[in-house]
Amino acid sequence: MQKTIITVVGKDTVGIIAKVCTYLAENQVNILDISQTIVQEYFNMMMIVDANNSAKATGELADDLDALGQEIGVKIRCQREEIFEKMHRI
Amino acid sequence: MINIYEVNETNKMVEQENLDVRTITMGISLLDCCDENLEKLNEKIYEKITRLAKNLVSTGEAISKEFGIPIVNKRISVTPIALVGGSACHSPEDFVTIAQTLDRAAKTVGVNFLGGYSALVSKGMTQADRNLILSIPKALATTERVCSSVNVGSTKTGLDMDAIKLMGEIVKQTAEETKEQDSLGCAKLVVFCNAPDDNPFMAGAFHGVTEADVIINVGVSGPGVVKTALEQVRGENFEVLCETVKRTAFKVTRVGQLVAQEASARLGVPFGIVDLSLAPTPAVGDSVAEILEEMGLESVGAPGTTAALALLNDQVKKGGVMASSYVGGLSGAFIPVSEDQGMIDAVVRNALTIEKLEAMTCVCSVGLDMIAIPGDTPASTISGIIADEAAIGMINQKTTAVRLIPVIGKGVGETVEFGGLLGYAPIMPVNPFSCEAFVNRGGRIPAPIHSFKN
Numbered sequence: 001m002q003k004t005i006i007t008v009v010g011k012d013t014v015g016i017i018a019k020v021c022t023y024l025a026e027n028q029v030n031i032l033d034i035s036q037t038i039v040q041e042y043f044n045m046m047m048i049v050d051a052n053n054s055a056k057a058t059g060e061l062a063d064d065l066d067a068l069g070q071e072i073g074v075k076i077r078c079q080r081e082e083i084f085e086k087m088h089r090i
Numbered sequence: 091m092i093n094i095y096e097v098n099e100t101n102k103m104v105e106q107e108n109l110d111v112r113t114i115t116m117g118i119s120l121l122d123c124c125d126e127n128l129e130k131l132n133e134k135i136y137e138k139i140t141r142l143a144k145n146l147v148s149t150g151e152a153i154s155k156e157f158g159i160p161i162v163n164k165r166i167s168v169t170p171i172a173l174v175g176g177s178a179c180h181s182p183e184d185f186v187t188i189a190q191t192l193d194r195a196a197k198t199v200g201v202n203f204l205g206g207y208s209a210l211v212s213k214g215m216t217q218a219d220r221n222l223i224l225s226i227p228k229a230l231a232t233t234e235r236v237c238s239s240v241n242v243g244s245t246k247t248g249l250d251m252d253a254i255k256l257m258g259e260i261v262k263q264t265a266e267e268t269k270e271q272d273s274l275g276c277a278k279l280v281v282f283c284n285a286p287d288d289n290p291f292m293a294g295a296f297h298g299v300t301e302a303d304v305i306i307n308v309g310v311s312g313p314g315v316v317k318t319a320l321e322q323v324r325g326e327n328f329e330v331l332c333e334t335v336k337r338t339a340f341k342v343t344r345v346g347q348l349v350a351q352e353a354s355a356r357l358g359v360p361f362g363i364v365d366l367s368l369a370p371t372p373a374v375g376d377s378v379a380e381i382l383e384e385m386g387l388e389s390v391g392a393p394g395t396t397a398a399l400a401l402l403n404d405q406v407k408k409g410g411v412m413a414s415s416y417v418g419g420l421s422g423a424f425i426p427v428s429e430d431q432g433m434i435d436a437v438v439r440n441a442l443t444i445e446k447l448e449a450m451t452c453v454c455s456v457g458l459d460m461i462a463i464p465g466d467t468p469a470s471t472i473s474g475i476i477a478d479e480a481a482i483g484m485i486n487q488k489t490t491a492v493r494l495i496p497v498i499g500k501g502v503g504e505t506v507e508f509g510g511l512l513g514y515a516p517i518m519p520v521n522p523f524s525c526e527a528f529v530n531r532g533g534r535i536p537a538p539i540h541s542f543k544n
């Protein structure tokens with residue numbers, strides 16, 4: 001299964017997770033794992049998702065999430081898992 | 091499974107430390123375009139390049155977006171044109187038409203540089219080689235994206251001193267032809283010894299005759315990532331220092347390997363090599379000089395610089411080789427002056443001279459790169475510098491190169507601005523004593539002996 005990593009970084013505010021999850025649900029993206037921390041009032045979240053059933057390609061999801069992030073005032077990145085897997089695992 | 095710290099580390103490298111894939115370069119063989127008719131030859135070249143590289147730029151952009159890693163350049167390298175144009179071109183002017191065709195093809199497919207306007211003359215020049223070399227000043231002055239290189243020597247053949255003499259004059263003429271743009275043409279012209287067939291980096295890229303019809307080569311970068319990693323081990327011993335460089339180089343190269351495989355699969359073109367080079371840019375925090383200074387030098391150019399660079403180059407290779415299935419090209423640390431803010435600063439504070447740079451090229455790839463010199467430097471002196479650099483490559487069985495820019499109308503103390511990735515450079519003084527009688531001898535320097543290594 002091809003996995004996708006979504007990261008959200010920015011100033012903490014109400015409803016960040018809700019908005020991101022709503023978008024993902026609307027686009028048939030299944031969330032497999034969430035980890036989240038707050039460092040000095042900065043919100044830092046990583047989601048591992050399965051976007052194989054989504055009608056949108058990874059590139060389109062990345063564009064949409066980037067726009068959503070700008071709306072909420074946080075930085076959202078959506079990247080294929082291989083980039084991290086390759087770099088950190090032999 | 092991947093954890094949040096690993097994800098953050100990777101993204102920090104991209105966002106704050108200038109990690110990127112410097113180039114995806116498609117190598118295209120033009121040998122099957124050969125024709126006696128110049129017009130037909132030009133048509134075939136244009137058709138083949140635009141057909142094969144049609145999706146190169148869009149594929150690069152798609153990969154960049156999906157993986158969240160910048161891919162700065164998409165480029166093309168072709169078979170050395172002296173070989174392709176040999177039967178159709180009877181004068182330097184004929185060769186210039188091919189340069190213009192290449193420029194047009196590059197613009198059509200949207201690549202920013204196309205390399206391979208080249209001649210391989212390490213032992214001697216054919217009439218076609220000579221015509222191509224003579225056409226270089228005009229070719230570079232009348233095109234925008236074409237890059238040229240000439241291989242004038244190798245460990246196996248020795249040095250072609252006739253070609254080296256000619257190249258000193260050609261560099262001067264190219265500077266003269268492009269003097270309105272601060273002699274920018276010379277930034278697109280490299281003189282090599284032991285040139286590799288699979289180099290993805292400009293201006294010296296060409297698609298060697300030993301290569302397949304089409305291949306994808308990828309050049310990685312990441313001086314900023316290495317520098318940041320070294321900040322964490324200040325004061326530690328050399329073992330720790332070396333391990334840190336190696337680990338970082340591994341991570342950087344893995345990204346290149348991933349991008350290369352992905353691009354190769356999507357374009358349906360075989361994967362050639364990953365070039366491990368640490369390639370700086372003028373951006374702050376993307377400098378090879380700063381890595382050397384982080385190791386403990388007050389300024390690059392200080393005693394210890396050559397040792398520090400040797401260490402860096404070797405550890406980058408050791409880490410990188412394990413990260414990629416095929417490594418090739420130039421693979422080492424680049425030390426261009428104008429493209430590296432740390433090098434520029436060192437020149438300005440008089441810590442770095444051409445002579446020290448020459449010593450540094452003995453232990454790293456590639457050579458005297460992007461160095462601005464006074465416009466009134468004699469052609470024979472430029473030939474002498476090329477001969478020195480080529481001799482280092484020949485004797486040490488490594489690639490060396492020279493990319494000097496004699497800036498017409500400017501002298502020591504002045505600055506020249508090339509813009510973009512090419513950066514800017516203070517003009518460096520050149521040793522004023524003449525080597526004219528040496529260069530004018532003509533003929534070849536024989537291949538070196540491969541025994542009695544001292």
